[in-house]
Amino acid sequence: MKVSRLAENMIGSEIIKIGNEVNDMKARGAQIANLTIGDLDSNLYPIPAELKENIKKAYDANLTNYPPANGLGSLRKSISDDLMQRYNLDYSADDILVAGGSRPLIYAVFRCIVDPGDKVVYPIPSWNNNHYTYLSAGQAVEIETTLENNFLPTAADLQGKLDGAVLLALCSPLNPTGTMFTKEQLSDICRLVIEENKKRGSNEKPLYLMYDQIYALLTFEDQHFNPVSLFPEMKDYVVYIDGTSKAFAATGVRVGWSFGPSELMAKMKALLGHIGAWAPKPEQQAVAEYLPQTGEVDAFVNDFKIKLHHSLELMHKGIQQMKADGLPVDSIRPMGAMYLTVKMDFIGRIMDNGEQVEATADLVFYLIRAAGVAVVPFSAFGNSRTMPWFRVSAGGIGVEEIDTMLPRLKAALLALK
Numbered sequence: 001m002k003v004s005r006l007a008e009n010m011i012g013s014e015i016i017k018i019g020n021e022v023n024d025m026k027a028r029g030a031q032i033a034n035l036t037i038g039d040l041d042s043n044l045y046p047i048p049a050e051l052k053e054n055i056k057k058a059y060d061a062n063l064t065n066y067p068p069a070n071g072l073g074s075l076r077k078s079i080s081d082d083l084m085q086r087y088n089l090d091y092s093a094d095d096i097l098v099a100g101g102s103r104p105l106i107y108a109v110f111r112c113i114v115d116p117g118d119k120v121v122y123p124i125p126s127w128n129n130n131h132y133t134y135l136s137a138g139q140a141v142e143i144e145t146t147l148e149n150n151f152l153p154t155a156a157d158l159q160g161k162l163d164g165a166v167l168l169a170l171c172s173p174l175n176p177t178g179t180m181f182t183k184e185q186l187s188d189i190c191r192l193v194i195e196e197n198k199k200r201g202s203n204e205k206p207l208y209l210m211y212d213q214i215y216a217l218l219t220f221e222d223q224h225f226n227p228v229s230l231f232p233e234m235k236d237y238v239v240y241i242d243g244t245s246k247a248f249a250a251t252g253v254r255v256g257w258s259f260g261p262s263e264l265m266a267k268m269k270a271l272l273g274h275i276g277a278w279a280p281k282p283e284q285q286a287v288a289e290y291l292p293q294t295g296e297v298d299a300f301v302n303d304f305k306i307k308l309h310h311s312l313e314l315m316h317k318g319i320q321q322m323k324a325d326g327l328p329v330d331s332i333r334p335m336g337a338m339y340l341t342v343k344m345d346f347i348g349r350i351m352d353n354g355e356q357v358e359a360t361a362d363l364v365f366y367l368i369r370a371a372g373v374a375v376v377p378f379s380a381f382g383n384s385r386t387m388p389w390f391r392v393s394a395g396g397i398g399v400e401e402i403d404t405m406l407p408r409l410k411a412a413l414l415a416l417k
Helices: 014-027 049-060 073-087 102-113 129-135 183-198 232-236 262-275 281-290 294-324 360-371 399-414
Strands: 096-099 119-124 139-144 165-171 208-212 238-243 256-259 329-331 339-344 389-393
Touching: 014 360, 049 281, 073 096, 073 256, 073 281, 096 102, 096 262, 102 129, 102 165, 102 208, 102 238, 102 256, 102 262, 119 129, 129 139, 165 183, 183 232, 232 238, 256 262, 294 329, 294 339, 294 399, 360 399
Parallel strands: 119 139, 119 165, 165 208, 208 238
Antiparallel strands: 096 256, 238 256, 329 339, 339 389
């Protein structure tokens, strides 16, 4: 069958490949601690009770026809009010676009900014920026980050890379690491963006910053910072990605939103109107009613964060104990989101089948088989096949399962020769 060049050269998801292996083994009766998913076990982490009731009420009221292309006015007003209350960000309901989760919004950002051959700058590791750049025929400029900076880009890393670029894609807390920009890190980057845009003429496309803060409410001890709150003059250049999926454990509810410069948001609305990527109307109405209940929202998020943080800390302490016992492993203190960044440096070791660990993916499939533990290598987020760092998610695992998983993981790593 003949297909388009875009389809022919598209790269499949490494995370989905790992997930398929896990699902196949589970179907055969294997017990797998699935630490791969950026999702949440809804039995461990149900959505807020008030939000669930609001969804039920909306369906009972037969709100099952098409919503407006840019989202219900009531929801956009609730989002606008929440942005002002939480971050002192002044965006009208007209500058907010609602869609079926954050993915279509990110796709729309790329397609409405990037022309074929345009430079797109993003750090690695990061989630899916390489794929969105490919889908928009952009020229990828990948910035490899370091452990010393918690795998987040610095202004020094970006210096000289933004010349002529049209899009800089950032995320904090970061998927896959759960690490966060400090005020100083983000401020220095914002100054670079402002400086670059001052160089450009009125007929030139600006350098936009896509700032994905879908995990902004899921921060532990550190404070979340955003560009426009730090530098109001950034408002002409920043387009935000946010939504309910992570902070409200509502990944399947599919209500995400974006906000930014009016002209760009209008174009994104037109694009997504053709695709039909809107969120279901009952869920939109439910979120519109829930979001203004600040006390209930904060109570849910705080309780949710405590549970996530506890699970991540348990895994962090387990990895640090293995490090103290002499294994070549390490981890970064949990800062936010649902992820722990873990190092397992076993390239070159021999597995129980006599084969060598030549790439981190080899270690992944060995651990699934030998320990019943599934993790995601940073190669799935743009890094090399041998970079020994991994994303570990606490979203689909409870405390008891963590306690039983860690000894299995240690035993499997010790068995590598």
